[in-house]
Amino acid sequence: MERVAVRAGTGRAVLYRRWPGKADLAVAAIRHHIETNPLPIPDTGSLRGDLIALLRAMTRRRGELAAMIGTQLGVLFAEVRTSPAELRELALGGRRPSSRRVYDRAAERGELDLDRVPRHVLDMPFDLLRHDMLMTFDTVPDERITAVVDDLFLPLIAHYSGDRTTGSTPPAGERPDS
Template sequence: MGRRRGEALEAAILEAAWDELSERGYANLTVDSVAQRAGTSKPVLYRRWADKQELVEAAVVRRDAAQPVTPADTGSLRGDLIATLTELNERGPYLAQLSLLLAGYFAETETSFAELRRTVLAGRRSGSDEIMERAVERGELDPAKLTPRIAALPFDLLRGEAMMTLRPVAPEVIEEIVDTVFLPLVR
């Protein structure tokens, strides 16, 4: 096998960083372990990322880009939310696990999951933004009642439930989040 360069090398490093993060968590991940797993050297990593924090952020951004969630467009706010939350849920407790794996990152950087999410989105609109905008256009919700916290609520509740149970959320719980909690707030 020839020497990897450019995108191929970067992809191998970020995949190695993701694997190390998944297996060991942020606290036990080292630049050495990532370099060894990627079959390269520490200086190669440090030419691309200033430190472990930047490397892990890049690995999380890459992983998110490789597994995008496309917000459902069923023709109704309720349908869009249930379908999108169900798709997120079917990925397993990914977000809950990621939060736990990154606990050391959040402590070290004095940041939060919300701040990392902004890094991952990098100025792109979120799926929830798309769902809410379509619902406003269809007249299904009152935009005056749609604060950023309320718009995020169904996703936050799903993530919270998954973090508390470390299991996929039951379909009836997703429906309860949408029908009993969210929809009454925005109609």
């Protein structure tokens, strides 16, 4: 808190009036970062294209956040007595994740049946890439993003929808360098 106060040009007492502890300040900082750096909602015309674009934006913009807080996670979670998932919900402040608009548009185009695909399947590409960012404190390579979408996510969507062409997955070996 002392370093934050010095950087802000104020005293610790002022900080403690607004944020009772370090954890409260950390959550506020994360929320501020998310609110002031919103992810663009892509509209490429396909679930595959939208998801790859959104995941790329997420890893580039949120990768720096993961690196910033990654080194302090143990202290933060001990003080807050919360989990990373609960911290994410606090930071989102009740806003819908960007992925929801991507999935809603894919459903409107007939690429996805939101009633048939379980929530954990929809969360999976984001969960995997969040894991990668937290393990490496870095952005995720584009090849990894494309592999998660093409090799894991779209086949699961096809499985639950009963459609082997869901998401416009290119045949193996014919993936564009997108």
